[in-house]
Each structure stands twice: as C-alpha cells, then as structure tokens.
Amino acid sequence: MRAPGSLARRRGFRKRINWPAMGLMAPWFLGFGVFFLYPLLANVYISLTRYDLITPAKFIGLDNWRFLFQDDALLTGIGNSAWILLIGVPVKIAFAFLVALMISRVKRGSGILRTVFYLPYLMPLVAASLGFVVLLNPSAGPVNTVLSHLGVDGPLWFDDPGWAKPSLLLLDTWMVGNLMVIFLAAVLDVPQQLYEAAEIDGAGRFGKLWHVTLPAIRPVLVFAGVTACIDALQYFTQAYVVATSLSGGATNGAESLGYPNDSTLFFPVLLYKQGFRYFNMGYASVLALLLFAVSFCIAFVMLRRASRWS
Amino acid sequence: MRSVLVPRPLRRVIPMAVSGALLTACGVAAPDVPLDQPGHEPVTISVWSAYNGRELDAFNKVLGRFEREHPWITVDSLGSQDNDRMVAALRGGPAPDVQWAPQSELAGVYCPSGGWRDLTHYIERDKLNTKRFLPAPYQAGSSEGKRCGLPVLGDIYGLYYNKRKLKDAGLDGPPKTMSELDQYARKVTKRGPNGAIKEAGYAPLTMFYANRPAYEAQLWGARWFDEAGSSAVGTDSKWREMLDWRKNLIDWYGYDRLRAFSAGAGAQYTASNAFQTGKLALMLDGEFRTAFIEDEAPELDYGTAPFPAPDDEPQRYGSGAWTVHLAGITHRSEHPEAAWRLVKWLATDTGAQTELAKELHNVPTTKAALRSPELAKIPNFKPFLKMAGHPHSTLPPNTPAGLSYQDSMSTFFQEWESGKVANPETGLRNEAEAIDNFLRQVTIGREE
Numbered sequence: 178m179r180a181p182g183s184l185a186r187r188r189g190f191r192k193r194i195n196w197p198a199m200g201l202m203a204p205w206f207l208g209f210g211v212f213f214l215y216p217l218l219a220n221v222y223i224s225l226t227r228y229d230l231i232t233p234a235k236f237i238g239l240d241n242w243r244f245l246f247q248d249d250a251l252l253t254g255i256g257n258s259a260w261i262l263l264i265g266v267p268v269k270i271a272f273a274f275l276v277a278l279m280i281s282r283v284k285r286g287s288g289i290l291r292t293v294f295y296l297p298y299l300m301p302l303v304a305a306s307l308g309f310v311v312l313l314n315p316s317a318g319p320v321n322t323v324l325s326h327l328g329v330d331g332p333l334w335f336d337d338p339g340w341a342k343p344s345l346l347l348l349d350t351w352m353v354g355n356l357m358v359i360f361l362a363a364v365l366d367v368p369q370q371l372y373e374a375a376e377i378d379g380a381g382r383f384g385k386l387w388h389v390t391l392p393a394i395r396p397v398l399v400f401a402g403v404t405a406c407i408d409a410l411q412y413f414t415q416a417y418v419v420a421t422s423l424s425g426g427a428t429n430g431a432e433s434l435g436y437p438n439d440s441t442l443f444f445p446v447l448l449y450k451q452g453f454r455y456f457n458m459g460y461a462s463v464l465a466l467l468l469f470a471v472s473f474c475i476a477f478v479m480l481r482r483a484s485r486w487s
Numbered sequence: 488m489r490s491v492l493v494p495r496p497l498r499r500v501i502p503m504a505v506s507g508a509l510l511t512a513c514g515v516a517a518p519d520v521p522l523d524q525p526g527h528e529p530v531t532i533s534v535w536s537a538y539n540g541r542e543l544d545a546f547n548k549v550l551g552r553f554e555r556e557h558p559w560i561t562v563d564s565l566g567s568q569d570n571d572r573m574v575a576a577l578r579g580g581p582a583p584d585v586q587w588a589p590q591s592e593l594a595g596v597y598c599p600s601g602g603w604r605d606l607t608h609y610i611e612r613d614k615l616n617t618k619r620f621l622p623a624p625y626q627a628g629s630s631e632g633k634r635c636g637l638p639v640l641g642d643i644y645g646l647y648y649n650k651r652k653l654k655d656a657g658l659d660g661p662p663k664t665m666s667e668l669d670q671y672a673r674k675v676t677k678r679g680p681n682g683a684i685k686e687a688g689y690a691p692l693t694m695f696y697a698n699r700p701a702y703e704a705q706l707w708g709a710r711w712f713d714e715a716g717s718s719a720v721g722t723d724s725k726w727r728e729m730l731d732w733r734k735n736l737i738d739w740y741g742y743d744r745l746r747a748f749s750a751g752a753g754a755q756y757t758a759s760n761a762f763q764t765g766k767l768a769l770m771l772d773g774e775f776r777t778a779f780i781e782d783e784a785p786e787l788d789y790g791t792a793p794f795p796a797p798d799d800e801p802q803r804y805g806s807g808a809w810t811v812h813l814a815g816i817t818h819r820s821e822h823p824e825a826a827w828r829l830v831k832w833l834a835t836d837t838g839a840q841t842e843l844a845k846e847l848h849n850v851p852t853t854k855a856a857l858r859s860p861e862l863a864k865i866p867n868f869k870p871f872l873k874m875a876g877h878p879h880s881t882l883p884p885n886t887p888a889g890l891s892y893q894d895s896m897s898t899f900f901q902e903w904e905s906g907k908v909a910n911p912e913t914g915l916r917n918e919a920e921a922i923d924n925f926l927r928q929v930t931i932g933r934e935e
Contacts, residue, residue: 226932227930227931227932229596229600229887230574230577231577231578231596231597231600231602232601232602235932237931237932240928240931240932241928244924247921247924248925249921250898314750314751315747315751316750316752317751317753317759333746333747333750334750336746336749336750337750338905422754432699432701432893432894432897433694436694437694437901438898438901438902438905439898439901450894453570453571453574454889454890454894455888455889455890455891455925455929456574456596456887456888456889456929457888457891457928457929460929
C-alpha cells in the first residue's frame, strides 16, 4: 500500500530537480556511466563467469570467488602490495615533504632545485625503470661501482628478493617530483605571521614544523596520502618492466613476472597474470573488485578522518 | 535542498542499457563462416607475427615466394605482434587471417575456445600427409581433440660449451650425464680470493638465462601430468631428482655467490651474455644462440651438443627440449581458404621451411627440411637438427590456462634453491595440488 502523501512528496521531489543543471552535468553522467559504472558492473558480472577472453563468458556462480581461498599466490600479492603501501607510501611522502621544505628555505637557486627534483617525474615510467636496471646492475652498474670504490660490497638490488622492493622504492622516491611541487606550494602558502607568533611563543624549528607547518598543510597531506595509497595499490608498470627485463625476456612472459622469487608479484601484477597470461578473466575480475574495494575503503577512511581533523 | 542525482526518466533506461551492454561485454562467438571454395579469385590476406627487424625481413622474403607461387593471393604481413595483441584480435577490432604464435602452449587456449579454426576439415580434404611433420611439433598444434595449428619452425634447447675452457680444465668433449655435468661445472669454475665466482662452469639457478622447469623437465624426462590428467609433479620421482641435483651444485657454489654471479653475468640477449664473454663455460640454450654468437662473438671457440641425460636414463641422451611456433587461421578470417593455403605452405613447403630456418637459425618442423644440407652447414647447428629428430625430444603439454603450471613450478624451484623449502616431498605434493586446483578452477563451466 502506498503511504499517504507519497505522491505529493514525489511531486515536490521532481520540482526540486534542477533540469538546466542536470543538462550541464549530462557529459559527466555519460562519462561516469561509460567509464566507471559500466566497467564496474561488467567486472561484477565477469567475476561470476568463466571467461577466457575468446569464448563468450559462461556463468559459473561463485566459483571464482571461492578460489580466493585456494590461491597460494594471493597472499604473496597482498604481502608485496602491503609493503609498498605501508613502507613505500610514508617514505615517498616524507621524502617529498622534506625536499619541498628544503627548497622552500633555499634563498638562491631554488628554481634550479625545483626543476632538478621535478624533472624525473616527467620521465616515462618504462624508461625510468630500465634506467634504474642499468644503474643498479650489481656488477657493471655505476652505483655498485662507486660503492666498491668506497670499500662497500653493493647489494644485488633488483636481483635479490630481499632488495627488489627497496630498489623499486628507490626508483619511486626519485620520481616523487609531483608530490614535491604540491608540498612546496602548500609550504610557501603558510602565512608568515603564524611562524612569527610561534617564535614569540618560544617554538624552535621543530616546534614550528610540528605546530604550524604540518597543521597548515594538512589538506595537502591528506591529498598526497590518498593519491599515493591509490598509486601503491595500482603498482604495476615498474614491477613489470624490471622483472621482465631482468629475467632475460623469458619466452614465457608470465614466468618472469614477480622476479626474483615472486618478491615483486604485487597485487595488480597477479591480476594481470591471471587475466592475460592464464586466460582466467573471471578470477582476475574478482581480484579487480577486491582491489577496488580496498582502494575505496582506504580513500574513504582517510577522507573521513581528514574531515574530522579540520 | 536535496538534489536528485539520476533523473526519473533515466532510471529505467540505465539498467536496460547496462544489462544489454553486459551481455555484449564478454565477447560473442563468431558464427562458423563456411569455407571458401578453392579458387583463384584475387584475394588479400593478412598475417601477424611476433617478428621484427631482421627476422621480419626474412619472414617477408619467404612470404614473397608464396605470393609468386600463388599470384592471386597478396599477403599483408604485420610484425611485432605479442600475445596480448593476438588474443585481443581474436576478440574484436582488426583481426588478421593468419596468426603466427611463437609459443605452442597457446594452442591450449586457441584450439578449445575456437579462437583459431579447426583445421581437421582442411587436412582431410587436402589429404595432407601429417607424417611429414616431426611428431612432437605436430602434436603441439592441437588441444582437447581439436587441431587448430600447424607447426612452422621451432626452437630446441641443448648444451653450449666453451671448448677452450673445458680443454684448459683437462676435460675432453661435452658432458653426457648429469653427474658429468656436475663434475665439469666444479672443475671449470674459477673463484676469486674471497670465494666469489669469477667464472662459472654451469650456473643452475632457475630463471638464469634459459634455465626453466619447462625445458629441464623435458630433458630429465619428468612428467607434468599423469594419464588421468592430474599433476604428476608430486608423484614422479624425476622431479625430486631434478631438485636434488641442482641444490647439490648450488650449495657447492654457495647460493648467495651464485646469485651474485648470475646478477652480474650480463643480459641473456645481449653481447654481454656470460657464455659469449667467456664467464660461463656451459649453458642450456636454444639453437638460435648460434646466430647471436655469429654476430656478437665470432671468435668464441664453442661447441654444441645434446644436454646431458639423467644417469639412469642414458637412452635420453641426444634429445632436446622443444618449443614450437604455430600458424593458425583466426576464427575471424574472412578468407579462410587463402589463409589455409598460406598456413599449409609455410608448414609443409621444404624450401620455405629451409629458407626460414636458415635465416632465423631455427629448427624446421618437417622431416624433409630437417635433412636439408643447407642447414647442416651452419656452424654448430647440426647437433640441434639431430636433437629435433630424437624420439625423446618433447615439449610441455597444452592446458586451457596457458603456462600457469610451469610458472608455479618455477616459483617453487626458486624457493627450493634459496633454501626456503624444508621438505621437498611435501612441497612437490603441495605444488601438484595447487596445479590441479587451478586447472580445475579455469575449466569450470567448460564441460557442459
């Protein structure tokens, strides 16, 4: 039975629709539908099917979801992605912030420094990854050559399962120019009076940083945190390029992914392997949905907490 | 004021559009296009291959010969097409008539899915004598009872050895058994004062150069699957023998030292390859390496031979590990008859096979081309031609999940070598279970 007054409520509802605004928003609706909603729904559907990329998808219920509990590689993928998320993201943000802080205090040549630190970000990821493979070559690379002159036995970098992720982090830290520029703009934007007031209150360098700079740039920190987390969860290109180039361009591409010893088998790499190397797109869609859910939750929690801070 | 995100009229349209789109999202099987009648109507067909540079030029040269012999057929050749592009073409967008897959294992996907056409009809109609093919490569083009590809060249893996290094160590000729390989490796290896490996005899680490369970299983005679189709890695004792053999040698080198050596050994497909620079005395590799050495290290005094056989199976000596290149007709081909002519010609024409094999330094897949004196003249190539004809030369089985079972073992091998696996028997059984589980998972819904 329809509740009394519901018709009137709906009429009022309809009146509240701002049709001209809706018209102006139509392109966004279209883009949202085509590029987000449709792929998302398609993903949900494919996750319930057997789909080898060639034959039409066939509905198989929750079998792909059940396989999550049998897949040995899943924990490896989660562990590696968690490393990048929990260690890589804080290191990248801290480095970008410190560089920005340093440049903000430089009186002369700050323009050159800004350019120098920003330039690596413009480098295509594939080229940068290959460059680091050469730089960190254990026997002939310039880094280990310099280290050996200093009497230090350099590590095997990308070839060592224990060093592969830190080596990738080194590459990412080198390419942190975009975050650095954002932090720099935020730091330069902090009102000078706040620092003066803090000085009068007896704050030292660290006190000013802790009580003035960081609170003032909090929204930028949150933005950097959210984007860096999402980037970390989608970590793929560098791991793919480094692993395939180091394992000698194996005849079987999938075998190389994760080299060495699956230490660079990040969650998106596993997803790609399942979908495009094992022709198991149904299960790859399950992984994609899982990744989406985790990204969404992280972004949601961070933004919620950030709104409470402000 | 609350806003309404989706206007009422759209509320009915969106679900309909989404459900319609979902139905088309996952590909639709192409109708089975009837075969062309054999004829000489002018036609243009396209062929995609993974070749590029010099190899593509050689391939195109051979295609030119096909066009001269079939003047009504024009062939458009496109190189640098990797597996992803090949599969995408089978799904939608521009598609070639003929695809050339460098990995025969993909037949496990292309054949049952219908991505490549079933060639049985053509083979029967043309009374193609399939005995002209070498048995292992011919077997590679079928999966689950469907024949969708014909072999067109292949690679066969054997032993490369540095003659001078062996002679300096007082060794005569290549090793023929795994025990001998172990002894050779130890004798030839040279270490620095701190124990670091300056020159290695044989570096058995998995993923170093061509060291892959995929090849080594063939050389050891280890089975991937049993008669029932279940993984045999937990039950076939050859796997355990392989593990023990390599661990024994790795421990002698020291895992970290060998790892350091392999990391600094120079990339596999560059002039700094450790075998080519003399830092590695023995290695497993394909026949194509002879072309690299000819170009990049012509002074290298080396020999080629079959890879050593397990001590208890001397009859395996002389065999090699195959990988096969396949040609097939895509299900989206609009000119399947002309495409079939090309596939058949590439796979069976002795002149075409010989010319391609000679240019690319690959092994032909027909018995007639294998006997070609032209190929035997290539320095150090003859042993590979012999290996190709050996009855124990095999290749890994095709599965609907591509090469997943090989990857799984590759990871296990690496863990074993690094000392992370406490109990290899349990580890192998777990691997077998994981392989079975995965293959079961990818085949759900296929039987009905």
